[in-house]
Amino acid sequence: xxxxxxxxxxxxxxxxxxxxxxxxxxxxxxxxxxxxxxxxxxxxxxxxxxxxxxxxxxxxxxxxxxxxxxxxxxxxxxxxxxxxxxxxxxxxxxxxxxxxxxxxxxxxxxxxxxxxxxxxxxxxxxxxxxxxxxxxxxxxxxxxxxxxxxxxxxxxxxxxxxxxxxxxxxxxxxxxxxxxxxxxxxxxxxxxxxxxxxxxxxxxxxxxxxxxxxxxxxxxxxxxxxxxxxxxxxxxxxxxxxxxxxxxxxxxxxxxxxxxxxxxxxxxxxxxxxxxxxxxxxxxxxxxxxxxxxxxxxxxxxxxxxxxxxxxxxxxxxxxxxxxxxxxxxxxxxxxxxxxxxxxxxxxxxxxxxxxxxxxxxxxxxxxxxxxxxxxxxxxxxxxxxxxxxxxxxxxxxxxxxxxxxxxxxxxxxxxxxxxxxxxxxxxxxxxxx
Amino acid sequence: xxxxxxxxxxxxxxxxxxxxxxxxxxxxxxxxxxxxxxxxxxxxxxxxxxxxxxxxxxxxxxxxxxxxxxxxxxxxxxxxxxxxxxxxxxxxxxxxxxxxxxxxxxxxxxxxxxxxxxxxxxxxxxxxxxxxxxxxxxxxxxxxxxxxxxxxxxxxxxxxxxxxxxxxxxxxxxxxxxxxxxxxxxxxxxxxxxxxxxxxxxxxxxxxxxxxxxxxxxxxxxxxxxxxxxxxxxxxxxxxxxxxxxxxxxxxxxxxx
Numbered sequence: 034x035x036x037x038x039x040x041x042x043x044x045x046x047x048x049x050x051x052x053x054x055x056x057x058x059x060x061x062x063x064x065x066x067x068x069x070x071x072x073x074x075x076x077x078x079x080x081x082x083x084x085x086x087x088x089x090x091x092x093x094x095x096x097x098x099x100x101x102x103x104x105x106x107x108x109x110x111x112x113x114x115x116x117x118x119x120x121x122x123x124x125x126x127x128x129x130x131x132x133x134x135x136x137x138x139x140x141x142x143x144x145x146x147x148x149x150x151x152x153x154x155x156x157x158x159x160x161x162x163x164x165x166x167x168x169x170x171x172x173x174x175x176x177x178x179x180x181x182x183x184x185x186x187x188x189x190x191x192x193x194x195x196x197x198x199x200x201x202x203x204x205x206x207x208x209x210x211x212x213x214x215x216x217x218x219x220x221x222x223x224x225x226x227x228x229x230x231x232x233x234x235x236x237x238x239x240x241x242x243x244x245x246x247x248x249x250x251x252x253x254x255x256x257x258x259x260x261x262x263x264x265x266x267x268x269x270x271x272x273x274x275x276x277x278x279x280x281x282x283x284x285x286x287x288x289x290x291x292x293x294x295x296x297x298x299x300x301x302x303x304x305x306x307x308x309x310x311x312x313x314x315x316x317x318x319x320x321x322x323x324x325x326x327x328x329x330x331x332x333x334x335x336x337x338x339x340x341x342x343x344x345x346x347x348x349x350x351x352x353x354x355x356x357x358x359x360x361x362x363x364x365x366x367x368x369x370x371x372x373x374x375x376x377x378x379x380x381x382x383x384x385x386x387x388x389x390x391x392x393x394x395x396x397x398x399x400x401x402x403x404x405x406x407x408x409x410x411x412x413x414x415x416x417x418x419x420x421x422x423x424x425x426x427x428x429x430x431x432x433x434x435x436x437x438x439x440x441x442x443x444x445x446x447x448x449x450x451x452x453x454x455x456x457x458x459x460x461x462x463x464x465x466x467x
Numbered sequence: 468x469x470x471x472x473x474x475x476x477x478x479x480x481x482x483x484x485x486x487x488x489x490x491x492x493x494x495x496x497x498x499x500x501x502x503x504x505x506x507x508x509x510x511x512x513x514x515x516x517x518x519x520x521x522x523x524x525x526x527x528x529x530x531x532x533x534x535x536x537x538x539x540x541x542x543x544x545x546x547x548x549x550x551x552x553x554x555x556x557x558x559x560x561x562x563x564x565x566x567x568x569x570x571x572x573x574x575x576x577x578x579x580x581x582x583x584x585x586x587x588x589x590x591x592x593x594x595x596x597x598x599x600x601x602x603x604x605x606x607x608x609x610x611x612x613x614x615x616x617x618x619x620x621x622x623x624x625x626x627x628x629x630x631x632x633x634x635x636x637x638x639x640x641x642x643x644x645x646x647x648x649x650x651x652x653x654x655x656x657x658x659x660x661x662x663x664x665x666x667x668x669x670x671x672x673x674x675x676x677x678x679x680x681x682x683x684x685x686x687x688x689x690x691x692x693x694x695x696x697x698x699x700x701x702x703x704x705x706x707x708x709x710x711x712x713x714x715x716x717x718x719x720x721x722x723x724x
Contacts, residue, residue, distance in 0.1 A: 041537040044646040052576035056595075056642035057543045057562035062633040122631020122651040129611040129630050140610035140634055238708055239604060239640035412642045413724035415557060416575065 044122065047431055048421045055416035061408045064434045065422055066120035068404045069442045071230045071252060072259070072397055074113040076446075078227040079260010080106035081154065081219055086317065088157075088216035094313040097306055097460075101271075102264045103161065104459035107154050108450035114147065115442050119433045139233045150219070150226045157215040159193070160208045162457050166194045189456060227256040234403065241343030241414075242350070242407040247332050254325035259396035261318045262389040265311055267447075269386040272307040275460065276300055308382055315385040318392065319375050326368050329399070346414035350406055354417060359402050367395015506619040507713075508658050509685035510669075511692040511701070512594050514718040516679035519544050519592040521566035526674030528564070530659060532649075535564065539645035541656040542596040542671050547722055548572060551588045555722045556580055567592070593723050594680060596671070597622065597643040597656035598704065598712030605635035605644060605655075614653065620685075620713060621660050626652045640708040658682060685713070 045060025080102045086092045087099030118124045134141035159166075173179065173187040197204075228249035234240075235248025278287050279300050333351070336344060351359055371388035405420045423435030432438055450459075468476075527542045528535050543562030549555050558573040571579040603622045605614050613628040614635050624635075629652035636644040636653060647654035659669040663682060667673075672680040683692025695701065695717065702719035703712045716723075 041534050041648050043537050043539045043648045044651070046538060050576055053574050054557040054559075055575060057559055058539050058636075058645040059642050060645075062636050062646070117632075120632070122633075122646055123629065126611075126628070126630040129613075129628060133611050133628070135609055135612035137607045138610040138634065139608070140632060143610070233634075237608070237637050239638055412640060413557070415555075415724060419576075 044430070048423055048434070050419040050421060051416060052419065053411075053416035054413055055411040055418060056413060059411055059418065061405065061418055061420045063120075063404055063408060064420065065436075065439045066116040066434055066442070068397070068400045069116040069439055070113070070120070071227070071234075071256075071404070072400045073109060073116060073442060073446075074227050074230050075252065075256030075259045075396065075400075076263050077106055077109045077113050077150075077260070078223040078253070079257045079262075080109060080264050081223045081260070082257050083261050083264050083314065083317070085216040085220050085223075088212055089220065095310070095317075098264060098268055098310040098314055100161065100461070101268055101459040102260075103154070103158060104453055104457050105264065105267065105446070105450055106260075107158055108453050109446045110151055110154060111449065112442060112446045115445060116438075117143075119438050119442070139229065139236055142229060146222070146226050146229055150222050153215055153219045153222055157212055157219060158457060159195075160211045160215065163194075163197065163208050164200055164205060165458075165461065166190050167198050167200050170194055170198070186455070193456075224253050228253045234407070239412065240407050241410075242347055243403070245332055247328060251325070251328045251332065254321060254328055255396050255399055257321045258318065258325050259393055261314060261321060262392035262396070265314050265318065265389040266386050266393065268314075269307065269311055269382060269389075271460070272303055276303050276307075279303060311382045311385050312380050315375050315380055315388070318389070319372070322368065322372055322375075322392065326364075326372075343414060346410040346417075350409045350417070354409060354419070355402060355406050358398060359406070363395055363398040363402055367391055367398050371395070505684075505686050507685045508599065508620050508663065509683055509692055509696065510596065510599070510658065510714040511681040511683065511695050512714060512716045513679050513681075514591055514593050514716055514720075516675075516677040517544065517592040517594055518677060519546060519563060519567040520676065521563040522674040522676060523594060523671035523680060524562050524564045526670040527656070527659075530662075530670035531657070533654070534648055537648040538562075539648065539654075540564065541643070541654070542594065545593045545595060545723075546572070546590070547593065547720065548582050548590045549588050549720075549722060550582060550586045552586075553588075556582060557724075563592075591718075591720070593716070593719075594671075595641070595643070595704075596714060597658070598641055598710065598714045599656075599658060601711035601713060602709065604638040604640060604708065604710055608634045608638040610634060617660075621658050622655070623657055623660060624653050624655065626650055626654075629653050640705050640710060641712075 043060070045062050045064075048064060049060040051059070083095070084099040084102035084106065087095040088103075118127050121127055130141060131144040134144065136142070169190045170187065173183055173190065176183065179187065231249035231252030234243040234252075235245055237243045275287060277283070336347060371391040374384055374388040374391075377384075408418060408420070410417050423431035426432035426435050426437050453459075521544060524540055524542055524544060525535070527533070528540060531541060533539065533541060538561065540562035543559050544567075545557055545559045546563075546567055547555060547557050556572050556574075560567075560573040570584075571581055574580050599620055599622050601620070603614075603616060606616050606622060609615075609629075610632060611628055611630055613625045613630070614622065615625070616622050626647075631646065631652050633646070633653070636646070639655075644653055644655045646652070659667070659671075659682075663669060669680070669682045672682050681692050681695075683690040685693050685696065687693055688697075692715075696715050699717055701715040701717055703715060704719075704723070706712065
């Protein structure tokens with residue numbers, strides 16, 4: 034039997050380099066996709082919280098970005114699940130989590146929490162857009178010469194209207210109430226969805242870096258930070274594209290205008306809206322950033338101060354192996370720099386967008402340092418493991434758990450958003466309160 | 468129906484139903500089939516007897532279909548070399564599949580390390596395997612219940628149900644779990660459940676030429692393993708995690724992690 038088996042690469046071996054004394058079965062089992070998972074759920078939760086700031090707390094200044102954030106959060110939602118499926122060794126059995134949930138496991142609740150959250154967001158979008166759906170049905174069905182595209186759109190609107198065609202004052206009033214209620218309900222659920230992702234890590238008692246009750250809270254704060262930052266930057270980019278397209282009449286970059294023909298996109302107007310929204314949102318970004326940084330530093334100081342058995346190994350990981358990733362890339366570039374950029378008075382749209390990119394990068398690095406950093410040392414505390422992200426895939430596994438898989442996960446929400454925007458125009462401005 | 472009546476009836480119904488459902492639990496087929504409180508598998512490792520030949524590792528891999536060349540293993544042997552200065556150097560090349568045949572200590576990326584014979588204060592071998600804990604962290608974290616504990620204490624994996632998320636691998640404080648390179652599901656030592664349930668010995672214990680490994684029934688006072696655990700000074704690995712490991716070691720040094 035010895036001769037029959039050629040060198041067999043086991044899962045994790047392709048990207049793990051061991052140093053000193055590491056147990057034979059230890060590898061970096063949770064790699065880039067598990068970095069992406071909390072990152073994407075964080076973006077979902079954060080985008081939703083941003084939209085709720087307007088819907089629940091009535092922060093009028095965030096009105097336009099709130100609608101966008103809500104639709105974008107819905108586009109991000111299916112993507113939160115993607116990294117998990119890409120990571121599973123048996124992706125076809127992923128459904129088992131819903132069929133036989135084993136409730137002592139943090140992961141088992143994923144299906145339930147995720148579905149609840151999806152229903153809330155979907156319902157909220159429906160109530161927000163109900164008036165628009167009805168008017169679209171009326172507009173499109175009144176049209177005599179419908180193109181194939183418009184007919185399809187009409188069918189979709191008819192289906193999602195669910196037959197609720199009442200747009201009387203009372204009915205719309207009820208819609209607004211429902212939106213407020215759902216957005217309010219959504220905040221704790223969104224926080225739970227993400228806090229629970231933190232719990233998955235924080236409850237692993239075998240892992241000295243992960244195990245802290247602060248983990249869920251840290252995750253929630255950084256989630257909101259990253260969600261808001263993503264909304265700012267993507268809102269900025271989409272508005273830039275819309276401005277560009279509006280001036281040149283490139284309607285393929287205005288999917289909503291393409292779908293609805295109402296090319297009411299005026300360049301100057303777009304500019305002023307973009308300016309206002311981005312600057313307002315960046316203020317909220319600052320608040321949540323302060324919270325996130327405080328918690329992360331508290332965690333690190335506490336570990337150093339109590340210095341339990343694992344600290345020797347952790348210190349080496351934090352201050353030596355991952356120093357650049359943690360202190361330069363995460364804290365300096367991803368936290369301090371954008372923090373200062375946002376604090377300096379007279380924030381311009383461009384500066385806010387640039388700061389947001391840095392924040393997004395910082396949060397990604399934070400996920401990386403938690404997930405990969407948590408596996409950078411052996412259970413024996415006497416050895417280390419270095420992770421090398423597979424860039425050029427040579428089989429399906431190194432694609433899934435490599436740069437290719439990560440990029441797929443990053444790109445998908447934008448593709449979904451493009452199509453979703455045709456049905457629910459995220460940049461639509463309405464005259465009344467919603 | 469009045470509200471009061473409704474609540475009264477509901478209370479009667481719920482309590483009545485719970486009594487009858489409680490009776491149903493007595494007929495749990497798993498209990499009928501497997502319940503044997505007289506049996507709890509445990510394992511005894513006498514580190515004084517281990518010479519690091521690696522026969523156990525080889526026997527285990529062959530018996531349990533873990534490809535020999537794959538760099539994962541259900542059991543392995545660690546070498547500890549402690550110098551007079553108090554430095555501890557450890558290694559387990561390929562899990563000691565081929566035994567320790569060289570004085571060079573494998574430090575992976577840091578290369579081979581040589582310790583002068585005169586410098587060595589003591590050196591010994593420690594075999595490792597799944598601890599089949601009483602409160603296994605891996606069973607707790609499995610999201611689908613694919614890993615489970617039998618009534619006689621062994622922890623097993625259902626290969627047909629495991630989704631391969633790796634949470635159990637992360638959750639195990641002993642690093643005994645890995646992804647099976649062929650089955651692509653979580654895998655670990657089963658105490659050779661297929662053998663011991665039929666009156667046999669584990670492959671590793673059978674292959675050990677020096678009797679360093681022994682499986683036994685911890686509930687049987689006449690069992691040699693139970694006796695040793697009772698009468699001798701034995702230790703367990705990493706009890707700080709609260710997993711209550713059931714592999715006992717004679718001659719466990721504080722340096723062993």
